[in-house]
Amino acid sequence: MLPAHWPKWTVIFxxxxxxxxxxxxxxxxxxxxxxxxxxxxxxATLSTLIYAAPQSWECIFCHTSLEALRQTVSDWAELERLxxxxxxxHSTHGRLGCVTxxxxxxxxxxxxxxxxxxxxxxxxxxxxxxxxxxxxxxxEILRTRLRAPHSSVVHGLAQDLTCSDCHGRVGHGFDPVTGxxxxxxxxxxxxxxxxNLSEDCHVCHIGPHDVAGVIACNxxxxxxxxWHRIRLADHPGVELVGGHAPIDCFDxxxxxxxxxxxxxxxxxHQRPHDFGDDNCERCHIPEGWNxxxx
Amino acid sequence: xxxxxxxxxxIYLFLGGTSVGALLVAAAFEFSGKRYQYNFCPTSLVGxxxxxxxxxxxxxxxxxxxxAGLREPWRIFYMFTHFSSVMTWxxxxxxxxxxxxxxxxxxxxxxxxxxxxDWLRARRWLRKAKFLWNxxxxxxxxxxxxxxxxxxxxxxxxxxxxxxxxxxxxPFWSTRVLPFIPVPMMPVLFLVSALxxxxxxxxxxxxxxxxxxMEQRVKSLPWIQMALIGVQTLxxxxxxxxxxxxxxxxAQSALEIIVGTYAVVFWVLIxxxxxLFPFIVYACAAGLxxxxxxxxxxxxxxxxxxxxxxxxxxxxxxxxAAL
Numbered sequence: 001m002l003p004a005h006w007p008k009w010t011v012i013f014x015x016x017x018x019x020x021x022x023x024x025x026x027x028x029x030x031x032x033x034x035x036x037x038x039x040x041x042x043x044a045t046l047s048t049l050i051y052a053a054p055q056s057w058e059c060i061f062c063h064t065s066l067e068a069l070r071q072t073v074s075d076w077a078e079l080e081r082l083x084x085x086x087x088x089x090h091s092t093h094g095r096l097g098c099v100t101x102x103x104x105x106x107x108x109x110x111x112x113x114x115x116x117x118x119x120x121x122x123x124x125x126x127x128x129x130x131x132x133x134x135x136x137x138x139x140e141i142l143r144t145r146l147r148a149p150h151s152s153v154v155h156g157l158a159q160d161l162t163c164s165d166c167h168g169r170v171g172h173g174f175d176p177v178t179g180x181x182x183x184x185x186x187x188x189x190x191x192x193x194x195x196n197l198s199e200d201c202h203v204c205h206i207g208p209h210d211v212a213g214v215i216a217c218n219x220x221x222x223x224x225x226x227w228h229r230i231r232l233a234d235h236p237g238v239e240l241v242g243g244h245a246p247i248d249c250f251d252x253x254x255x256x257x258x259x260x261x262x263x264x265x266x267x268x269h270q271r272p273h274d275f276g277d278d279n280c281e282r283c284h285i286p287e288g289w290n291x292x293x294x
Numbered sequence: 295x296x297x298x299x300x301x302x303x304x305i306y307l308f309l310g311g312t313s314v315g316a317l318l319v320a321a322a323f324e325f326s327g328k329r330y331q332y333n334f335c336p337t338s339l340v341g342x343x344x345x346x347x348x349x350x351x352x353x354x355x356x357x358x359x360x361x362a363g364l365r366e367p368w369r370i371f372y373m374f375t376h377f378s379s380v381m382t383w384x385x386x387x388x389x390x391x392x393x394x395x396x397x398x399x400x401x402x403x404x405x406x407x408x409x410x411x412d413w414l415r416a417r418r419w420l421r422k423a424k425f426l427w428n429x430x431x432x433x434x435x436x437x438x439x440x441x442x443x444x445x446x447x448x449x450x451x452x453x454x455x456x457x458x459x460x461x462x463x464x465p466f467w468s469t470r471v472l473p474f475i476p477v478p479m480m481p482v483l484f485l486v487s488a489l490x491x492x493x494x495x496x497x498x499x500x501x502x503x504x505x506x507x508m509e510q511r512v513k514s515l516p517w518i519q520m521a522l523i524g525v526q527t528l529x530x531x532x533x534x535x536x537x538x539x540x541x542x543x544x545a546q547s548a549l550e551i552i553v554g555t556y557a558v559v560f561w562v563l564i565x566x567x568x569x570l571f572p573f574i575v576y577a578c579a580a581g582l583x584x585x586x587x588x589x590x591x592x593x594x595x596x597x598x599x600x601x602x603x604x605x606x607x608x609x610x611x612x613x614x615a616a617l
Contacts, residue, residue, distance in 0.1 A: 001502075001503060001504070001505075001506055001587065008334060008336070008339070008406070008407075008504065009339070009403075009407070011336050011340050011500040011501075011503055011504045012339065012340055012343045012344060012500075014499065014500065014503060015316075015340045015344045015495050015496070015499060016344055016347060016348070017498045018495065018499055018594075018595060018598055019308075019309065019312055019344070019348055019351075019495070019598065022595075022599045022602050023305055023308070023602065025599055026301075026563075026599065026602050026603060026606065027301065029563060030559060030563075030603070030606065033558040033559045034555060034556070034557045034559065037554065037555050037556070037557055037558055089378055124606050138354070141512050169340070185562065193369060276519060
């Protein structure tokens with residue numbers, strides 16, 4: 001306890017001193033504590049970009065307003081190309097500001113000055129523009145079961161390929177990561193044809209079924225836009241006609257490898273009557289449960 | 295890894311939090327009547343008087359962090375006019391809180407030391423302020439304590455909300471209380487931590503130094519302090535677990551805290567001095583009815599220091615979301 005002759009108000013200053021002491025102590029102890037732990041390897045970060053969001057307001061004002069764009073552009077197709085939906089100004093890329101990626105001159109209303117040094121496709125310089133943020137790009141995206149040639153692009157092995165070839169107008173409404181706006185597969189197919197690359201499904205897709213090794217994907221999957229569009233004409237073992245024709249594969253089979261079936265009616269159907277046995281086909285036909293065969 | 299802010303905002307959050315906690319404890323003693331159980335209540339005196347200076351010091355620290363505001367100080371006044379911004383709400387709440395806490399502290403000093411009140415009254419230049427001398431000090435003080443209490447909760451919640459508002463860029467800061475409860479954790483954690491720091495400063499340190507073991511005056515104090523430590527531990531655990539469940543950079547932040555770069559700061563400078571050691575001291579106080587003065591003062595110092603490290607840790611471990 002404090003000496004009896006010390007005034008009572010001394011505790012106020014002791015408390016204040018403790019607050020200040022805590023700060024000084026923390027400033028000394030924290031570097032020492034951190035030195036005991038391994039430090040992370042510094043990686044390229046946002047700071048490697050010249051962050052210029054505040055200088056981009058003039059760009060945004062013009063490019064989000066059709067009226068403003070019409071003052072200099074008359075061609076409708078060109079207008080449509082240059083116009084940016086204001087919603088995307090608040091997207092993750094949009095918040096970086098136009099000048100950060102597209103360069104040019106920010107903070108000016110002068111059209112010529114603003115577009116001086118403009119980089120139309122920043123992804124042509126992806127090392128400095130995209131990679132600082134998008135590190136460790138995967139070659140296999142398991143969530144969507146896709147293969148992407150990220151390593152080849154990043155290491156310069158696919159020299160005529162850059163980010164925008166697949167990711168298109170990313171930051172302007174195209175968002176392949178969240179899947180809200182997805183890339184049409186026909187864009188991939190077109191590109192593969194132009195470059196004379198394989199169009200085999202396995203080049204890009206990681207098939208989930210173990211039968212993929214023996215049956216080509218397009219035996220069942222008939223659409224390159226909708227994975228779930230299926231044709232079951234070549235259904236092995238049981239011909240799918242009548243009531244069986246429109247049902248989905250995994251209404252009967254187990255996903256992903258089609259197991260779990262004994263190929264008898266009782267796999268799916270329950271016998272509603274006592275007479276007869278499990279061989280329903282003695283009486284019923286696939287065209288309709290209530291239709292009887294011969 | 296790119297971490298976010300440095301020491302200055304952490305110091306501001308610490309000073310603000312301690313100020314809030316000290317005032318809340320003083321107000322609690324005021325309204326529960328414990329303030330008047332004995333002639334001299336060091337907890338109320340320290341809680342009421344340090345609150346104002348600490349928050350002022352914190353605000354000054356924050357101004358030094360404002361690069362543009364420091365170069366062009368008139369810009370600071372713009373912060374009072376953007377009513378859609380959490381920051382503007384905070385600026386107004388802090389402004390009122392500073393005023394109220396200073397007046398409350400002044401009234402507490404006058405109530406504790408009547409000689410100071412008489413000395414002031416004897417000043418010639420103050421004689422004309424007759425309304426002042428007719429004020430019922432205790433009732434006025436209670437009024438300011440009540441308003442200060444509300445504002446204190448506002449300051450603590452605002453500090454947490456401000457951090458949470460940066461959430462989309464730094465997911466760890468906007469971690470929810472639980473994955474399925476859409477309430478940000480930071481305001482809750484900051485409020486509980488502020489209360490804990492306030493008790494550490496006013497009870498464990500000041501009151502113990504001034505009058506000895508406080509549990510002899512307020513029997514339930516060790517239990518309250520143990521409960522607060524329990525809640526704080528629970529909140530910290532939930533924060534880390536929710537961040538790990540959320541994945542991405544929030545999980546990376548949590549891993550940096552638990553086993554990564556900040557592990558020593560977390561375990562040695564927060565968990566031990568701020569949670570574990572004080573809990574043992576309070577448990578001894580509650581169960582055995584005794585503990586050494588050194589250990590009680592030590593737990594107070596530990597809690598205060600840990601509350602600063604907690605704020606620093608939360609800021610430093612914030613990792614920007616991948617774009």
